[in-house]
Amino acid sequence: MAGFLFPASGFRPLLPVLARRVIPCLDVHDGQVTRGVQFGRAESGGLRNVGDPVELAVRYNNQGADEMVFFDITASSQGRASMVDVIERTADRCFMPLTVGGGIRSVDDMGLMLRAGADKISLNSAALARPELIREGAAKYGSQCIVVSIDARRAGPGRWEVFAKGGRESTGLEAVEWAVRVVGLGAGEVVLNSIDADGTRDGFDLEITRRVSESVGVPVVASGGAGRLEHLAEVLVAGRADAVLAASIFHFGDFTVSDVKEFLAGRGIPVRRTPPI
Amino acid sequence: MLALLDYGSGNIRSVEKALHAAGADVRRVASPADIGAARGLVLPGVGAFDDCLQALQRQALAGAVQDWISAGRPFLGICVGYQALFDRSEEFNSCALGLGVFHGPVIRFQPTAAEPHLKIPQIGWNEVEITPAGAPMFAGIPDRSHFYFVHSFFPKPQEDSIVAGRTEYGAPFAAAVCRDNIWATQFHPEKSQRVGLQLLRNFSEFVRRN
Numbered sequence: 001m002a003g004f005l006f007p008a009s010g011f012r013p014l015l016p017v018l019a020r021r022v023i024p025c026l027d028v029h030d031g032q033v034t035r036g037v038q039f040g041r042a043e044s045g046g047l048r049n050v051g052d053p054v055e056l057a058v059r060y061n062n063q064g065a066d067e068m069v070f071f072d073i074t075a076s077s078q079g080r081a082s083m084v085d086v087i088e089r090t091a092d093r094c095f096m097p098l099t100v101g102g103g104i105r106s107v108d109d110m111g112l113m114l115r116a117g118a119d120k121i122s123l124n125s126a127a128l129a130r131p132e133l134i135r136e137g138a139a140k141y142g143s144q145c146i147v148v149s150i151d152a153r154r155a156g157p158g159r160w161e162v163f164a165k166g167g168r169e170s171t172g173l174e175a176v177e178w179a180v181r182v183v184g185l186g187a188g189e190v191v192l193n194s195i196d197a198d199g200t201r202d203g204f205d206l207e208i209t210r211r212v213s214e215s216v217g218v219p220v221v222a223s224g225g226a227g228r229l230e231h232l233a234e235v236l237v238a239g240r241a242d243a244v245l246a247a248s249i250f251h252f253g254d255f256t257v258s259d260v261k262e263f264l265a266g267r268g269i270p271v272r273r274t275p276p277i
Numbered sequence: 278m279l280a281l282l283d284y285g286s287g288n289i290r291s292v293e294k295a296l297h298a299a300g301a302d303v304r305r306v307a308s309p310a311d312i313g314a315a316r317g318l319v320l321p322g323v324g325a326f327d328d329c330l331q332a333l334q335r336q337a338l339a340g341a342v343q344d345w346i347s348a349g350r351p352f353l354g355i356c357v358g359y360q361a362l363f364d365r366s367e368e369f370n371s372c373a374l375g376l377g378v379f380h381g382p383v384i385r386f387q388p389t390a391a392e393p394h395l396k397i398p399q400i401g402w403n404e405v406e407i408t409p410a411g412a413p414m415f416a417g418i419p420d421r422s423h424f425y426f427v428h429s430f431f432p433k434p435q436e437d438s439i440v441a442g443r444t445e446y447g448a449p450f451a452a453a454v455c456r457d458n459i460w461a462t463q464f465h466p467e468k469s470q471r472v473g474l475q476l477l478r479n480f481s482e483f484v485r486r487n
Binding site for chain 2: 015016017018019020021061066067091092095096097111114115116117119141142143144145188189214217218219220242243272274
């Protein structure tokens, strides 16, 4: 499969080509980066602190990350204020695309994050509660700015259900249908997070990723389940994802972003490689 | 000093910070009078073509940009600030006139026979093939370096000679143009890490020499 899609393994393609993106994700709680196992909840103490978000962002920037995603998992007004500070301090030092999600419920919240230095806004529960928010954000800031993040759980053969509130609340919506709808409302990108795979390090859910990627005309970012380098290659090729998002494998130092890029390039997958800064 | 045009574009802070990091002395300006003693002008942009042009008109900046450019003074346009230099956009329901500095329309990516599932917008890092016209703009930057793009539309210049860098997405398009004092990029140098800062440094030095 990899050979068919990307024939010139190890060789440079003849024409310029859009690189598949490698995106570290930082879950931020009370100003610290945390990582849960299978949607661990902050209040149950199921989260481990892994460091200062700005320092981690700078480290990944230097490793050649293509983008960075910050999720405010406190999602309160206090969390929002500290997130603005994190984004401002990161944007002062990292000249790369930044996405912010968690607790953004209005066009004004979006403006606050964009002015702080974010490039994209990721909506999840707020879009489920009021889908018009997607249209409002896209009308004001452009579709390229509005990402919809979907938490999906396998509900049966060939069927995935969308969950809200960090995986805690069932919505009854089918994931592929919801993805198509959010793109219709103006989302410029979809992040697909498999609740079943998240934090397990057993690999992405390839089937739902591919189903969504083939159903929408915008880029799809695969999230949840990265454990080995092979998993990242799989979801880009068999899962047809345009980008991969991962947290644990980077935070715990298993791999650097450049390790990931080297591996993917060896599989003939187009990536952006930069010499270390 | 560089004047950074502030007309409500969302990415102004990022552009300002990146210009600082590239060693430029930069100040935000919101009206023609404030441009004052500036030696270079930067027009950032993100979002819709019409919003950009209408905001520039409201703040009387559109004419100021045209005068600045026709006086031969250094100018850098980024993303929608690049598209604004052309005649018009094919963006849905667009009715705003571009600045008409260069001729040609601003058109949308289209899926092709070779790539029927082309994802639009183009989001991410793509390579730029540098042309001879791009030599000043891309000084010190290796050919086919990756720059960060996020857009559904791009200008199609009538004159091929102004194309400074070419990128491929479904079909080839002009990722950057450069003619004399006018530099403009579809990609975001302020978000393109080291190579982006190098381009901004090149502009800042070009301003110093002119």
